[in-house]
Structure formats: C-alpha cells, structure tokens
Amino acid sequence: MSIEPAPSRLRHQLPLLVWLVFVWILLWGTWSWANVVSGVTVALVVMLLLPLPPVVGGTRVRPLPLVLFVGYFLVDLVVSAAQVAWRALGPGGAQQGAIVQVQLRADSDLLLTVVAETLSLVPGSLVLDLDRESRLISIHLLHVDDLADVERQKADVLATEELIVRAFGTAEDIAALEAARPTGRTTR
Numbered sequence: 586m587s588i589e590p591a592p593s594r595l596r597h598q599l600p601l602l603v604w605l606v607f608v609w610i611l612l613w614g615t616w617s618w619a620n621v622v623s624g625v626t627v628a629l630v631v632m633l634l635l636p637l638p639p640v641v642g643g644t645r646v647r648p649l650p651l652v653l654f655v656g657y658f659l660v661d662l663v664v665s666a667a668q669v670a671w672r673a674l675g676p677g678g679a680q681q682g683a684i685v686q687v688q689l690r691a692d693s694d695l696l697l698t699v700v701a702e703t704l705s706l707v708p709g710s711l712v713l714d715l716d717r718e719s720r721l722i723s724i725h726l727l728h729v730d731d732l733a734d735v736e737r738q739k740a741d742v743l744a745t746e747e748l749i750v751r752a753f754g755t756a757e758d759i760a761a762l763e764a765a766r767p768t769g770r771t772t773r
Contacts, residue, residue: 601637602628650751657748661707661741669708672728683729684713687742689720690765691750693758697722700746710738 602625609624610616691697697720701712704724714723724742729735750762 598632601632605631645753645755647752650748651753654748654752657745658703658707661745665708665710669727672709681729683726683735684723685726685735685739686721686723687739689722689746690743690762691746691754691758692720692761693754696746696750696754696758699749699753700742703745703749704742 605628606621606624609627610620613620689697689700691700694717697715697717701715701722704710704722705712709727711725712722713725714721716722722742726735726738729738747762750758754762
C-alpha cells in the first residue's frame with residue numbers, strides 16, 4: 586500500500602474542508618471571520634480524527650452516456666412516481682410486493698454506491714442490502730404482477746447499472762460489463 590503524496594492528498598481533502606466550513610457557517614446562521622476560523626479549526630480536527638478512506642480507482646465522466654443515464658433516470662422517476670401514486674390512490678392499492686436479489690457486474694465501490702443510491706431514489710423500490718464481496722443487491726419492490734414482472738424489474742436494475750458504468754466507469758469497468766453481459770441482451 587503506497588502513501589499518497591501530501592500535495593495530492595491536500596487536493597483531495599480541500600473540497601471536504603471547504604464543505605465542512607460551509608456547513609459550519611450554515612449551522613451558526615451568520616457569516617463572520619470568527620465563524621470561518623472556528624469552522625476551519627473544527628473541520629481540520631474532524632478530518633484528522635475521522636479520516637475518510639481514499640476512493641480507489643479512477644472515475645471518468647463520459648458526457649453522452651451521462652446524458653443517457655440522466656434521461657433514463659428522470660423518465661424512470663416520473664413513471665415510477667405515477668405508478669406508486671396510482672397504486673396508493675387507485676382501486677385495489679398495492680397487491681403484492683417482492684424482495685429480489687440481483688447479481689451486479691460492477692466491482693467498483695463508487696459505482697456500486699451510485700447504483701444503490703439511484704435505485705433507492707426511484708419510487709417503488711428500496712435497496713435493503715448490498716453485499717460488497719459478492720456484488721449482490723437486495724431490493725424491495727413495492728408492486729409486482731407476476732414472475733415475468735419480477736424478471737423485468739431485475740432487468741431494469743441491470744440496465745440502470747449498465748448506464749451508470751458507461752457514464753462513470755473506467756475502461757476496465759466497461760470491459761468487465763461487456764464480458765459479463767448475457768448473449769442477446771441489448772443496451773437501453
């Protein structure tokens with residue numbers, strides 16, 4: 586394990602320091618030099634006593650896949666919200682839910698986190714568990730019609746993962762995704 590050089594470490598920690606100072610000033614409700622200085626002091630103490638682990642691996646942002654992911658996410662958000670509203674207000678309500686497990690293909694902590702957070706933000710689904718070692722995500726689905734619907738929703742999870750990997754993953758992440766893709770499956 587190599588030690589990160591001080592200038593590089595500072596470059597990665599500076600945004601955190603600025604954020605913590607900003608939150609400190611918001612908590613006090615007023616801007617003053619005393620609040621800035623005390624905020625920097627508190628932020629440095631927090632950063633020294635509770636250091637965050639470094640994010641391993643590089644992440645790339647690819648503009649076109651990012652636009653595709655954001656578009657897919659926004660459409661999914663609107664459609665899912667309408668479906669949940671219909672289930673809550675319409676006749677019959679939520680009939681049958683399910684807890685499913687999906688084997689993810691991404692191996693990056695950052696990508697797995699983005700996948701889990703994205704899935705949790707969509708109404709009607711909630712991530713219950715993410716087993717990092719086996720890359721197995723457990724999701725509660727508010728409503729499923731039948732086994733075919735469960736499989737469709739599992740495929741939607743994999744499609745979301747694929748869009749995220751293509752938008753933020755490294756070349757190695759995308760290659761691993763391609764290698765793990767079942768034959769005959771197309772990208773959304």
